[in-house]
Amino acid sequence: MPVNEQQCCPQPNAGSSRRSFLLKLGAALNVVAATFIGIPVVGFVFSSFRRKGPSNSWVSLGALEKFPAGETRLATYRNPFTRPWDGPTGDIPCWVRRIEGERFQVFAINCTHLGCPVRWFQESHLFMCPCHGGAFYEDGSHASGPPPRGLFEYDFKVEDGQLFVKGGQLPTLSQPV
Amino acid sequence: MLRKIALWIEDRVHVSKLYASTAKHQVPRNAESWFYVLGSGTLLCFIIQIVTGTCLAFVYVPSASEAYTSLEYLNYHQQLGWLLRAMHNWGSNFMVAIMILHMAQVFLFGAFKYPREMTWITGVVLLLCTLGMAFTGQVLRFDQDAYWGLGIGAAMMGRVPVIGPDLVHFVLAGPIIAGETLSRFFTLHVFIIPGTIIALVSLHLRLVLTKGINEYPVPGKAVVKATYEQEYEDLLHKDGVPFVPKAISKDLIFSGVVMLGIVGCALYFGPEGPHGVPDPTQINTIPKPDFFFLWLYAVLALLPDYLETTLILTVPVILLGVLFTLPFISGTGEKSARRRPVAVLAVLLIFLSVGTLNYLGTYSPWSPHMASWSADQTPVKYVMGRTPLEAQGALVLQNKQCRNCHSLDGSGGLRGPALDGVATRLTGDQLIRQVIQGGGNMPAYGKNLSPAEVAALVEFMKTLHGPNEAPARDATTPGTPGRVEKQSSQSARSSEP
Numbered sequence: 001m002p003v004n005e006q007q008c009c010p011q012p013n014a015g016s017s018r019r020s021f022l023l024k025l026g027a028a029l030n031v032v033a034a035t036f037i038g039i040p041v042v043g044f045v046f047s048s049f050r051r052k053g054p055s056n057s058w059v060s061l062g063a064l065e066k067f068p069a070g071e072t073r074l075a076t077y078r079n080p081f082t083r084p085w086d087g088p089t090g091d092i093p094c095w096v097r098r099i100e101g102e103r104f105q106v107f108a109i110n111c112t113h114l115g116c117p118v119r120w121f122q123e124s125h126l127f128m129c130p131c132h133g134g135a136f137y138e139d140g141s142h143a144s145g146p147p148p149r150g151l152f153e154y155d156f157k158v159e160d161g162q163l164f165v166k167g168g169q170l171p172t173l174s175q176p177v
Numbered sequence: 178m179l180r181k182i183a184l185w186i187e188d189r190v191h192v193s194k195l196y197a198s199t200a201k202h203q204v205p206r207n208a209e210s211w212f213y214v215l216g217s218g219t220l221l222c223f224i225i226q227i228v229t230g231t232c233l234a235f236v237y238v239p240s241a242s243e244a245y246t247s248l249e250y251l252n253y254h255q256q257l258g259w260l261l262r263a264m265h266n267w268g269s270n271f272m273v274a275i276m277i278l279h280m281a282q283v284f285l286f287g288a289f290k291y292p293r294e295m296t297w298i299t300g301v302v303l304l305l306c307t308l309g310m311a312f313t314g315q316v317l318r319f320d321q322d323a324y325w326g327l328g329i330g331a332a333m334m335g336r337v338p339v340i341g342p343d344l345v346h347f348v349l350a351g352p353i354i355a356g357e358t359l360s361r362f363f364t365l366h367v368f369i370i371p372g373t374i375i376a377l378v379s380l381h382l383r384l385v386l387t388k389g390i391n392e393y394p395v396p397g398k399a400v401v402k403a404t405y406e407q408e409y410e411d412l413l414h415k416d417g418v419p420f421v422p423k424a425i426s427k428d429l430i431f432s433g434v435v436m437l438g439i440v441g442c443a444l445y446f447g448p449e450g451p452h453g454v455p456d457p458t459q460i461n462t463i464p465k466p467d468f469f470f471l472w473l474y475a476v477l478a479l480l481p482d483y484l485e486t487t488l489i490l491t492v493p494v495i496l497l498g499v500l501f502t503l504p505f506i507s508g509t510g511e512k513s514a515r516r517r518p519v520a521v522l523a524v525l526l527i528f529l530s531v532g533t534l535n536y537l538g539t540y541s542p543w544s545p546h547m548a549s550w551s552a553d554q555t556p557v558k559y560v561m562g563r564t565p566l567e568a569q570g571a572l573v574l575q576n577k578q579c580r581n582c583h584s585l586d587g588s589g590g591l592r593g594p595a596l597d598g599v600a601t602r603l604t605g606d607q608l609i610r611q612v613i614q615g616g617g618n619m620p621a622y623g624k625n626l627s628p629a630e631v632a633a634l635v636e637f638m639k640t641l642h643g644p645n646e647a648p649a650r651d652a653t654t655p656g657t658p659g660r661v662e663k664q665s666s667q668s669a670r671s672s673e674p
Contacts, residue, residue: 048357049347076458079353086355087242088456089324109460114477115328117460119547124578125625130463131329132478133543133592135620143620145543146482169352170328172335173486175342 055081056168056177061106064161067098072120072138075106080168092167094154095120095127097138104163107140108152108171115172118151127151152176200425202386203417205409207393209424212286214431215279220378221432222272225439226310227371229265233258237317239363241356241455244319248451263443269314271439273469276307281524287512288391290400294504296384299377301500306374311469313366319359320451325464327354327362329477336486354457389413394512402509463547471538472531478543479534542591549589550578556586563640570637573630577622585641593619600642604649608635 061075075096082090095118097105107127109117116131126143127136134145141150154165154177171177187193236255238247251258280300283289289297312330316323327349334344350357389409418424453462466474480488514521546553560571574580574596582592589595594602603611612631615621626634642648 046347048350049343051343051346051352055352074458074460079355081352083356085240085242087240088454088458089241089353089355089358091456091458092353093458093460109457110328110332113332115332116325116464117457117462119460121550121578121581123550123576124581124620124622126578126620128545128547128581130544130547131325131474132541133545135545137620137624144615144618146478146480146485148482148485170331170345170349170354172332172341172345174335174337175345 054168056166057081058157058164059167061094061096061163061165064098064102064158064163067096067104067163069098069100072097072122074120075163077165077167093117094165094167095151096163097140102158104156104158105140106154106156106163106165108154108177110152110171111147112142112149112151112173113145113147115170148173199386200421201419203413204390204420204424205392205412206416206418206423208390209418209427210393211427211431212282212393213390213424214428215275215282217428218431218435219272219276219279221435222268222275222439223374223378225268225436226265226272229261229268230367230371232261233265234367239317239359241319241359244317244359245451245454248318248320252448259448260443262448263446264439265314266449267439267442267446269311270442270468271435273307273311275435276304280304281528283391285514285517285520285524286391286394287400287514287517289504289507290510290512291402291405291504291508292388293384293391294508296381296388297504298501299381299384301497303374303377303381305497306370306377308469309370310366310374311467313362313370315467315470316359316362317366318450319455321453321455321459321462322450322464322466324354324455324457325462326466327358329464329466329474333489336489391512394514396511396513396515398513399511400509461547463544465538465541468535472534475534475538475541478541479537540591544590545581545592546590547581549580549584550575553580553585553588556588559585559641563637566633567637567640570633570635573626573634574637577626577630577634582619596638596641598642598646600639600648601646602649603638604651605635605639606651607649608638 057080059077059080061077066075067073073096074093076091076093079086079090079092093109095107095109097107099105107118111118111129111131111134113129113132113134116129118127118129118134118136120127125138127138127140129135129145129147132146134147135143136147136151137143139150140153142148152171154167156163156165158164167177169175169177233251236247236251236258238244248262251262253259283297283300312326316327331345331349331354334348335341337344346352348358348361349355350361392409392412449467453459465471477485477489511517555571555575560568563571579596580589582590584591584595585597587595599608609631611617611619612626612634613621613623615623622631639648
């Protein structure tokens with residue numbers, strides 16, 4: 001740094017060391033100040049990179065009577081973590097299969113391949129995906145196509161005659177529901 | 178008076194100096210070619226996107242609960258809103274298309290070679306930014322395709338090891354696709370990426386001024402680092418013309434054609450979407466990306482599943498690596514495409530592959546036709562004159578949704594083979610086994626069909642062969658067609674007239 005100073009200022013005098021000190025002071029002050037501005041900016045932008053608290057909580061899918069034994073029905077719930085401006089995107093669908101009594105299977109709507117919404121076909125007892133042709137059996141296991149695993153399954157519990165599932169986040173391969 | 182004002186501005190702003198050092202810069206006379214209009218064409222599209230996009234932002238509401246309504250409002254209530262939306266959409270189509278052509282031209286003309294490496298590298302980043310604009314723009318058209326397109330993006334990122342879940346959470350700005358996700362993509366589409374593009378285009382153009390536009394390549398004239406810059410200087414002195422007013426005329430004509438093309442397409446085709454309320458509970462949807470990403474959609478359907486995650490995670494890195502290092506791997510030597518067969522073949526291969534994949538993406542033969550079982554009739558000729566058992570089998574085929582994947586007489590899904598001539602390929606026993614066990618990408622129907630249904634179904638399928646075509650017979654018992662007859666008559670009565 002001092003070498004450069006001397007190169008750029010051909011006549012070194014008493015003022016030069018003062019100037020170079022002021023330059024260094026100014027630069028250092030700016031670095032410190034910019035850090036104070038930068039830390040909250042970076043923290044703000046990347047705050048959603050770190051997930052805080054649990055991402056799941058119990059939500060009701062409605063009374064047990066809505067789900068006849070031996071049938072698979074579409075159910076929806078309001079995502080437990082929403083903003084007031086989420087609109088319809090906060091309503092999440094899922095497939096409820098009531099095997100019998102209080103034995104259920106609740107599947108995420110998202111195909112395990114790339115997340116498209118799978119549809120239940122009552123006659124052939126298959127879930128089919130409209131995007132890349134994945135198909136699943138009625139118990140959620142992989143039947144054909146590119147999906148690497150069976151359908152994502154929610155934890156469920158029955159309480160006060162209602163079916164609850166633990167929902168709250170978009171299921172992906174590295175983090176199923 | 179006007180002259181006085183002009184002179185005053187000139188005195189204060191030094192316009193003519195700026196003009197002389199930019200617009201009037203010398204270019205080789207042979208660069209005054211129709212091939213050299215594509216870069217300015219891309220820039221023109223970008224300017225149109227800024228103008229139309231700014232107009233749309235006057236009305237558009239980037240909120241998950243309001244965005245769809247505001248798009249409908251733009252289409253049907255806001256005066257000329259439909260046209261602005263259409264022009265913005267067609268501007269993006271033209272921008273991506275012309276930019277890809279520009280890139281191919283620059284590659285084939287060797288313009289990425291010494292000393293224009295930085296021009297190429299900034300161009301590659303601009304390509305990424307433009308594709309980023311295309312994707313984020315598709316998200317802002319907040320409809321069903323946008324919602325599930327985000328889901329596909331999240332599912333791909335969810336495959337990243339270790340940080341996958343955090344990455345998904347970061348990109349969606351929350352645990353699910355919702356309000357903050359749209360705000361995030363709005364910020365990217367309107368502030369971050371356009372700002373980056375403006376900065377990079379400035380650098381890109383600055384480099385064209387400092388290192389000069391690529392001369393029209395001459396076969397046999399190789400780039401040598403020691404002599405190239407001197408040769409280029411000599412060329413400019415010997416045979417150079419000022420960009421304005423000489424070389425710009427073709428750019429101007431092309432710009433005019435592009436603008437007319439955008440307005441013409443916008444007027445004729447109208448705005449794109451929005452296609453359906455972004456309500457995830459409306460699951461009767463077939464999400465599909467815009468044409469920029471259809472090829473990717475096709476690739477993801479056609480990759481073997483055991484390779485998928487590996488390729489999704491590594492291929493983009495490799496491709497980007499190749500693009501960024503290209504000017505250093507092949508920075509000197511021949512520029513002319515006539516002496517670079519591998520380069521020409523590579524461009525042809527890429528265009529053909531992407532074109533074919535995009536074409537496949539338009540009708541996606543790998544997807545079941547979700548409504549075929551109820552919408553496509555069984556062709557009359559396949560049920561006329563059949564026995565009750567065979568007719569019952571036709572009913573099973575229809576009701577059990579076989580048609581979603583298998584076509585009859587050209588209608589139905591394309592996921593599995595067409596069933597028109599299935600009896601010539603599989604014997605009765607093989608049909609039973611295939612239906613019950615599945616396999617070869619077909620689900621097993623053993624649990625979902627009663628033995629009676631299977632018998633009827635197979636009996637119907639045994640009638641599916643052309644006139645005078647012999648049915649398939651068991652290859653393990655050669656020369657005894659009678660035995661095949663006997664076998665099939667055991668499973669059910671043979672009835673072919």
